[in-house]
Amino acid sequence: MNDAAGKEIERLIDVMAKLPGLGPRSARRAVLQMVKKRDLMLIPLARAAAEVAEKAMVCIECGNIDTAQICSVCRDPRRDASSLCVVEDVADLWAMERTSAFKGRYHVLSGVLSALDGIGPDDLKIPRLVRRAEVPEIEEVVLALGATVDGQTTAHYIAGQLSGASVEVTSLAQGVPVGGELDYLDDGTISAALNARRSL
């Protein structure tokens, strides 16, 4: 509570403090900054948030978030229709898109299998993925899941589910990150990179 500011300001701080990466202190700093730069930050934020609230929706094809029922990736006729990339979350889809390295379409799982969090196959969009992979034009399913225990468990589970479909299931390579120095890498990464070594 903060009696020194009006309840409208208080309410804005409360909402901001719930955002990931912001706590009460940084929310207060952010709101003060916004009030000081009213025309440059506060009004644009209010407008942009209202507009997104009105227009944002989940793509019924892939699970991406966009401002249309079918997202811009699924709509784009230049995308390779034979390749499907499975990601955990929309944030991962956006990260993949920033690299421009993948030319196909996506499938957002909205999570990974997790015994700890009680997330089973039915909680994720795996049945829908299996149906999408059965479309004849799909040739490859790329699993772009995190190199975590849950991510890899999910990858194996999906590979099993897709073994009946006539698609090649691949996974992102594990190894030394670009710019990475061996001395600073964990043992698991070094082992994985060694096991996946390639002839030059």
Place this chain on the structure above:
Amino acid sequence: MNDAAGKEIERLIDVMAKLPGLGPRSARRAVLQMVKKRDLMLIPLARAAAEVAEKAMVCIECGNIDTAQICSVCRDPRRDASSLCVVEDVADLWAMERTSAFKGRYHVLSGVLSALDGIGPDDLKIPRLVRRAEVPEIEEVVLALGATVDGQTTAHYIAGQLSGASVEVTSLAQGVPVGGELDYLDDGTISAALNARRSL
């Protein structure tokens, strides 16, 4: 740039990324979270921001930010009218208010003297502070400025400016923070705490 989301979503991410404490990555995470919790976060944020943009203003008395021309602290008749607390910024005023330890009113400088940033006495609200301190009912001016070089320079400058007025000028005590362990404190703090030692 992020072609995978609509331009409205992109615009919201851009505005959020400019907030202190958030960068592009955390802005994207925050926006995704908000879109997923549309009714709980995005719409309340849009409303609260619009309301604050419309109503927030700087108190003409003390410089606090509130939703009235005279802020709730300055308006409150129960506040001690004999005591004025000088703070650098509105965030510091709010921090003081959260402790409920100070019963008087405030004066927000909107910065501290800084040779490096080229901020001189005329850039701060020091002349206005001198005028406010000349009101007969004011008995004490508490300088609650940061224990930084700039903060302390500003405190000394203000003390000099107020030497003509018949007010007592005090400053926050420096010493060991509550819960602080000596071993983890810097030398300056230990010296300050030793010099300001009190008999029990």
